[in-house]
Amino acid sequence: MNLSTANLGDWAGLPFFAQDLPAIATQLQNDTRNILPPSDQVFAALERTPLAKVRVVILGQDPYPTPGHAHGLSFSVDPHVKPLPRSLNNIYKEMISDIGSAPMTGDLRFWADQGVLLLNTVFTVPAGEANGHTALGWQRLAHQVLTATSAKPCAFVLWGKQAQSLAPHITSPKDGTNPENGHLMIETAHPSPLSVRRGFFGSKPFSRINTWLSNRGEPPINWTDT
Template sequence: MSVIPTNWAHLPFFRDDWPRIAKALRDDTRQILPPEHQRFQALDLTPPDNVRVVIMGQDPYPTPGHAHGLAFSVEPDVRPLPRSLNNIYKEMREDLEDAPDNGDLRFWAAQGVLLLNTVLSVPAGEANGHKTLGWQSLAHQVLKEVSHRPTAFVLWGKQAQALAPHISSPKTGANKEDGHLMIETAHPSPLSARRGFFGSRPFSRINTWLAARGEPEINWTTA
């Protein structure tokens, strides 16, 4: 069984939902992605107190060898990049004039960027194959947990934007920087990227917001 991430173990999900989901995963005879030891890697790498930015994804890449537990991220040797990630990098080059050399985004996680999928497992070759297991309650609880202080939330596409009600307002002060930064645009997939994702400049907007709060900017481009 996947090891529960220590810093998030207090969430009710791990008491109320995880035992049932874990059994369903054990009973599923298909190849399940990502590998079991990486299933909670997004939470392992970014504890609650470190979260400054949340980027929500849908479910893991269904291609074996791609998913490693972080939304949109892939193992460093994956070529070509998944199409959504390739579009993310296209927008980053327009926004920041640079992008990472590969698709491994763990260095973002180390800086406080939580890359969380709404569903944390998928059968190989079957996108959305585990959408009915009940993973969504974990995403809801994580969003509520990190909402207690000002955070940048990136919600790409309608599925991610449907999670907005689970983001509560922090205790606000006199400045707008004391509230959340909400970036809601089209998804970076090839089907929708030209409907508002391209040109949205999310990376510089986040860094401008962080700088206004007196926080270090995110190094988006160089591992």
């Protein structure tokens, strides 16, 4: 697997790429399994949403392990994928409840183009083996990305305990007296079928993010592409 960092822009300055990526790339090169997503899409989330444009971070776990699904952005799938992965289907159910509609396909790249960083904690996965690359060291990149995006007020969406465990890497600015001057933190249950009814449904993340952005004088996110 040949991992190119040529299109990473400001993200390329993160220490991970000099200190950690060479060893991970070697491990991937020696892994004879089918690795997802394709090598040219591993860093797609960072390539699609430059650091300076990040307004929202939605933190996922690892890519979908089904061939043809993952394309480098958390929760997103290629537009032809039917049926939708169950977590994404539940996200759309909550979106319909929250703001009245949802996208026509599972392709969320139009979110990324508006400053929504769809960040996975782990960037690769062997086909059919969810969490199969959790020991490679990808998490250090996620930690550094969270710290970098914390430099200015940002909305962070942490669904589930695994995502919430990374909250310490989200640093200042934080202002409890004036939330618009600090981060918006949305921490609820994960949208997977196992936990979705433990606080994900009814959490209204999409309208909450847009209210926060509007209060800051920023344009809201078009969540539905309509």
